[in-house]
Amino acid sequence: MARxxxxxxxxxxxxxxxxxxxxxxxxxxxxxxxxxxxxxxxxVSISASGRTDAGVHAVGQVFHFDTxxxxxxxxxxxxxxxxxxxxILIKKAERVENSxxxxxxxxxxxxxxxxxxxxQPDVFKRNHxxxxxxxxxxxxxxxxxxxxxxxxxxTSFSSAKSEVEDKVRTIFGLNVMEEDNTLTFKIRGSGxxxxxxxIIIGTLLEVxxxxxxxxxxVTILEGKDRxxxxxxxxxxxxxxxxxxxxxxxx
Amino acid sequence: MARxxxxxxxxxxxxxxxxxxxxxxxxxxxxxxxxxxxxxxxxVSISASGRTDAGVHAVGQVFHFDTxxxxxxxxxxxxxxxxxxxxILIKKAERVENSxxxxxxxxxxxxxxxxxxxxQPDVFKRNHxxxxxxxxxxxxxxxxxxxxxxxxxxTSFSSAKSEVEDKVRTIFGLNVMEEDNTLTFKIRGSGxxxxxxxIIIGTLLEVxxxxxxxxxxVTILEGKDRxxxxxxxxxxxxxxxxxxxxxxxx
Numbered sequence: 002m003a004r005x006x007x008x009x010x011x012x013x014x015x016x017x018x019x020x021x022x023x024x025x026x027x028x029x030x031x032x033x034x035x036x037x038x039x040x041x042x043x044x045v046s047i048s049a050s051g052r053t054d055a056g057v058h059a060v061g062q063v064f065h066f067d068t069x070x071x072x073x074x075x076x077x078x079x080x081x082x083x084x085x086x087x088x089i090l091i092k093k094a095e096r097v098e099n100s101x102x103x104x105x106x107x108x109x110x111x112x113x114x115x116x117x118x119x120x121q122p123d124v125f126k127r128n129h130x131x132x133x134x135x136x137x138x139x140x141x142x143x144x145x146x147x148x149x150x151x152x153x154x155x156t157s158f159s160s161a162k163s164e165v166e167d168k169v170r171t172i173f174g175l176n177v178m179e180e181d182n183t184l185t186f187k188i189r190g191s192g193x194x195x196x197x198x199x200i201i202i203g204t205l206l207e208v209x210x211x212x213x214x215x216x217x218x219v220t221i222l223e224g225k226d227r228x229x230x231x232x233x234x235x236x237x238x239x240x241x242x243x244x245x246x247x248x249x250x251x
Numbered sequence: 252m253a254r255x256x257x258x259x260x261x262x263x264x265x266x267x268x269x270x271x272x273x274x275x276x277x278x279x280x281x282x283x284x285x286x287x288x289x290x291x292x293x294x295v296s297i298s299a300s301g302r303t304d305a306g307v308h309a310v311g312q313v314f315h316f317d318t319x320x321x322x323x324x325x326x327x328x329x330x331x332x333x334x335x336x337x338x339i340l341i342k343k344a345e346r347v348e349n350s351x352x353x354x355x356x357x358x359x360x361x362x363x364x365x366x367x368x369x370x371q372p373d374v375f376k377r378n379h380x381x382x383x384x385x386x387x388x389x390x391x392x393x394x395x396x397x398x399x400x401x402x403x404x405x406t407s408f409s410s411a412k413s414e415v416e417d418k419v420r421t422i423f424g425l426n427v428m429e430e431d432n433t434l435t436f437k438i439r440g441s442g443x444x445x446x447x448x449x450i451i452i453g454t455l456l457e458v459x460x461x462x463x464x465x466x467x468x469v470t471i472l473e474g475k476d477r478x479x480x481x482x483x484x485x486x487x488x489x490x491x492x493x494x495x496x497x498x499x500x501x
Contacts, residue, residue, distance in 0.1 A: 012374045058375070090374045124262040124340045125308070129375055 002067050005077060006097040007047075011059050012088040013236070014128040018055040019062070028053075028062075028089060035084045036066065050103045050110065050244040051193075056236030058129065060113070061092070061243040065103045103244070109173060109189055111243040112198045114234065116184040116206075130183070131238030137209035139179055145208040145215035146175040146186075148222075149201060156225040158201050159194030160233070168194055168225075175201075187242070196233050204231030252317050255327060256347040257297075261309050262338040263486070264378040269303040269312070278303075278312075278339060285334045286316065300353045300360065300494040301443075306486030308379065310363070311342070311493040315353045353494070359423060359439055361493040362448045364484065366434040380433070381488030387459035389429055395458040395465035396425040396436075398472075399451060406475035408451055409444030410483070418444055418475075425451075437492070446483050454481030 009032070017025030021033065029047060036045040049064040072080065077094035085091065100106075117123055117130040118137070126132075152171040159168060171191040178185045186202055204221065207213045213231070221229045259282070267275030271283065279297060286295040299314040322330065327344035335341065350356075367373055367380040368387070376382075402421040409418060421441040428435045436452055454471065457463045463481070471479045 010374050012377070087372070087377050088374050090372055092371065121342065122337070122340055124260050124338050125379055127262075127337050 002069060002099070004065055004067050004097050004099050004101055005074070006063060006065050006095045006101060006103065007077070007081075007091060008093040009059065009062050009064065010090045010092055011062065012128070013053060013056050013058040015088055016055065018057075019049060019053040019059075028059075029064075031086065031089060032064070032081070035081060038084065039080060040068070040070065048103055050107050051241075053239075053241055054196075054236050056128075057239045057241065058237075059241040062241050063103045063107070063244040063246075065097065065101060067099075101246075106246050107192075107244050108247045109191055109245045110193060110241070111187065111189040111245070112193065113240040113242045114186040114188070114198060114202045114238050115240070116186075116238060118179075118182045118184055128237050131235050133184075133206065135210060137184070137206070138211060139177065139184070139209065141211075141215050142205050142209040143177050145205055145213075145218050146177055148215065148218035149175050149188075153222045154225055155194055155197055155222070157221045157227055157230045158197050158204070159227065160196040160200070161227050163195040165194060170194065170197070177205075198239060199234045199236070200227075200230050200232075202234040202238070206234065207231040252319060252349070254315055254317050254347050254349050254351055255324070256313060256315050256345045256351060256353065257327070257331075257341060258343040259309065259312050259314065260340045260342055261312065262378070263303060263306050263308040265338055266305065268305040268307075269299060269309075278309075279314075281336065281339060282314070282331070285331060288334065289330060290318070290320065298353050300357050301491075303489075303491055304446075304486050306378075307489045307491065308487075309491040312491050313353045313357070313494040313496075315347065315351060317349075351496075356496050357442075357494050358497045359441055359495045360443060360491070361437065361439040361495070362443065363490040363492045364436040364438070364448060364452045364488050365490070366436075366488060368429075368432045368434055378487050381485050383434075383456070385460060387434070387456070388461060389427065389434070389459065391461075391465050392455050392459040393427050395455055395463075395468050396427055398465065398468035399425050399438075403472045404475055405444055405447055405472070407471045407477055407480045408447050408454070409477065410446040410450070411477050413445040415444060420444065420447070427455075448489060449484045449486070450477075450480050450482075452484040452488070456484065457481040 011028050016028050019028045021027050021030040045066055047064040047066045074094045074096050078091045081091045115130040116133045120134045122132045149172045154169050156168045174189040176187045261278050266278050269278045271277050271280040297314040297316045324344045324346050328341045331341045365380040366383045370384050372382045399422045404419050406418045424439040426437045
């Protein structure tokens, strides 16, 4: 039995999210159906670093699966890409130790969030950036962003639906970059609660609009109450950019 | 009766082309249906600078229509955008002289064609750039591109399906720009025959691959035979970028 680690990109637009469900096209369901064909009808489960919601994209999602087939790593990518629809792309497949786990072995994740600041929407970016034609004080956003760095209880920045007990996470970086009418947020952390990135972004946008002071981030974190934070930013601006693992798996 | 000139962008991915047809979602059909609602059920025809095929995009297509409604130009854009799906965007609506015609008043058109040169495809650009992972001699492409400039009979570079008699057109510019693994062709001319841009691009790619010499463009033009030129490049890399009119219409 060989364990394969696979890095995958997908355009979340036409998926009802990553996770397989009884109805609706999902990333997991689509990949598992292809793997089942390759395994001559035998069902194969894949296990990802985490779910992504409907509309959320991935540049570098990671999953693993176990197989009895004797196929070289490079050939796995080609075989999967040949059978997958073109809104899913296998970027890399590697043989890893059986102790590797896409979720539990991950030591950090990076998400990006993209805003289009043009006054007019852009038909070509409508599913891949959040159109935000309002003026923003980027300096204030950057000041607020710094207050997320470090280890905090992120109860205020997670969906009330979250069932995770321990809401303490560490943010290693939160950079805000403005270029060509695009504002990109890059956030790297030990892990993220349900909707956490989108609530952080939604709150930073309220800071940028002057509805909140940058310093409020501190009191929102301390309050441990979802209602203190801002709105959840829409899914289609969000990208799971990279999942990082301590050990090199090759 | 007021004549309105409208500049519109659309993502051609989910359209069966610009021109209305008995079945299939079209740009013209979608816009006319919205205009009919605004005109309380009265049908309104729009007349564009030209058709675009299924999958072809527009950054600045132009159409005109006539209306009895007393609506300021600015309000037309808002009303249409509020009712149109988000893969069509009205960029500008202007009142023009009744003598203005989107097609016959046009003095030149500009098309862009975009290639993605990365080795791997990009799920986010799959409908908006032609993925071309082969090595290209860009200097040769540029030498060949220059040979299109000026006035020529473009029979060799138009679909055999074309029913137009006069196949003489003038190319004012054909620039090739390489940036960030993207090759963009910008072609401006007096007018274009059916599939002309895509056949020019397909032929230039064969030059870039070394299958043809740049000088061959001259003999292909002189031969006036479609079979002499290269393949038709795919639709999804093509953008109707701009339609130019001699007189300022505002």
